[in-house]
Amino acid sequence: MLDIESLTPREALGKALADLGDLRSDVVVLVADTGETTRAKLFAERHPERFFNVGIAEQSLVGIAAGLALAGFMPYALTFAAFMTRGWEQARNSVDRLALPVRLVGTHAGFADAYDGPSHQALEDIALFRVLPNFTVMAPADSCEVYKAVTASATLKGPAYIRVGRDFHIPVTCGLYDKFEIGKAYVVLDGSDVAIFTTGVVLPFAIEAAQFLKDRGISAAVVHFPTIKPLDYAAVEKYASVTGAVLTVEEHMVYGGFGSAIAEYLSQTRPTKMAIMGLKSYGRTAKSPQELYQYFGLTPENIAARAEELVKLK
Structure with a gap:
């Protein structure tokens, strides 16, 4: 096989x-x-x-x-x-x-x-x-x-x-769960200080960021949402409640995407300290996707830094 x-x-x-x-x-x-x-x-x-x-x-x-x-x-x-x-x-x-x-x-x-x-x-x-x-x-x-x-x-x-992407990916979900359920989020790492919500290929960046935060004494949950709609509202509610700080990360504009879906829900149910990481402009030509992640700041280091800022705002 x-x-x-x-x-x-x-x-x-x-x-x-x-x-x-x-x-x-x-x-x-x-x-x-x-x-x-x-x-x-x-x-x-x-x-x-x-x-x-x-x-x-x-x-x-x-x-x-x-x-x-x-x-x-x-x-x-x-x-x-x-x-x-x-x-x-x-x-x-x-x-x-x-x-x-x-x-x-x-x-x-x-x-x-x-x-x-x-x-x-x-x-x-x-x-x-x-x-x-x-x-x-x-x-x-x-x-x-x-x-x-x-x-x-x-x-x-x-x-x-x-x-779907093209060729770049870092395989992290293969042993994460047994069955894919549409509309379900998956908890990759548990944490109590800040919740990092991801969708798509940036998941491994969030996992690495959580390790950086752990080294700084910050407990970060990483929750992966392969389904953006319907959204797993129970997972959003749980980790917003537990941590009081939510950071969303996506390979997409910050306007109307995954982070916006989370914000729409939390603003009406549980107002929470929150930040949305993504893009605010068009991309550019590069030799690899990794070069663009670095150029536009979608890196584990930047994710960790933004999450730490949220924790301090609490």
Whole structure:
């Protein structure tokens, strides 16, 4: 059996789709001329009769997926996350308003495509899909979680947006839990002074930051939210109550994303000292995602420093 941990996130995506195709004859996969780059080709190799390349036409990608859903299929539509947003109108009007079981998978999300510059770096996609009432929104942390999230998405009755990277990942969830549950947060480290909430690939940065804080005598909880919508409100409530200080970290704009979802809830239920770490501008061209994390301050050291500031504010 292939070790999922050894795969890149996009390879885990392709394998998950191919395996789903083995289990379900209603699963179809569509791409916008991105079969190779998203690794959807792994599905195409096993199930060529259920694989469709619509060309570089993202609005058609989403619209055709909606039509296939109306015909009784379970479509997975794949393209770069930055370009999936071109089909947002179709996602709203053709998919969400009818609550169709369409899964939109945005690959190369965040800084994953560092090499092609800001035009290819999706830093707004969580906000755009989180605002649609019927959409489930997921951001797995690594290849193991990509495989589990894609597999679990087949149980949903409504639409979903799944955010996937490219090649960079630090596998930390593979032994973290046995079963992926949509809408559930996972406690990676317990703590009492500050809670660091994460989603997506920045989870290992938060774990390292918690160690820095421990060395300074600060007890930091790390709670990972692979599902951004629906949010695990019980986990948010518990750790906001225990620590009185919440820091959210995401590879996304600070406007309307994961941190905003946490803030929306806490501001109405339990006002808490809080900070949101993410981006406030577009990305830039770089040789690697790691170079961009460093440039924009999404590093374990900076996470630890911001968390320590929150503790002092308490």
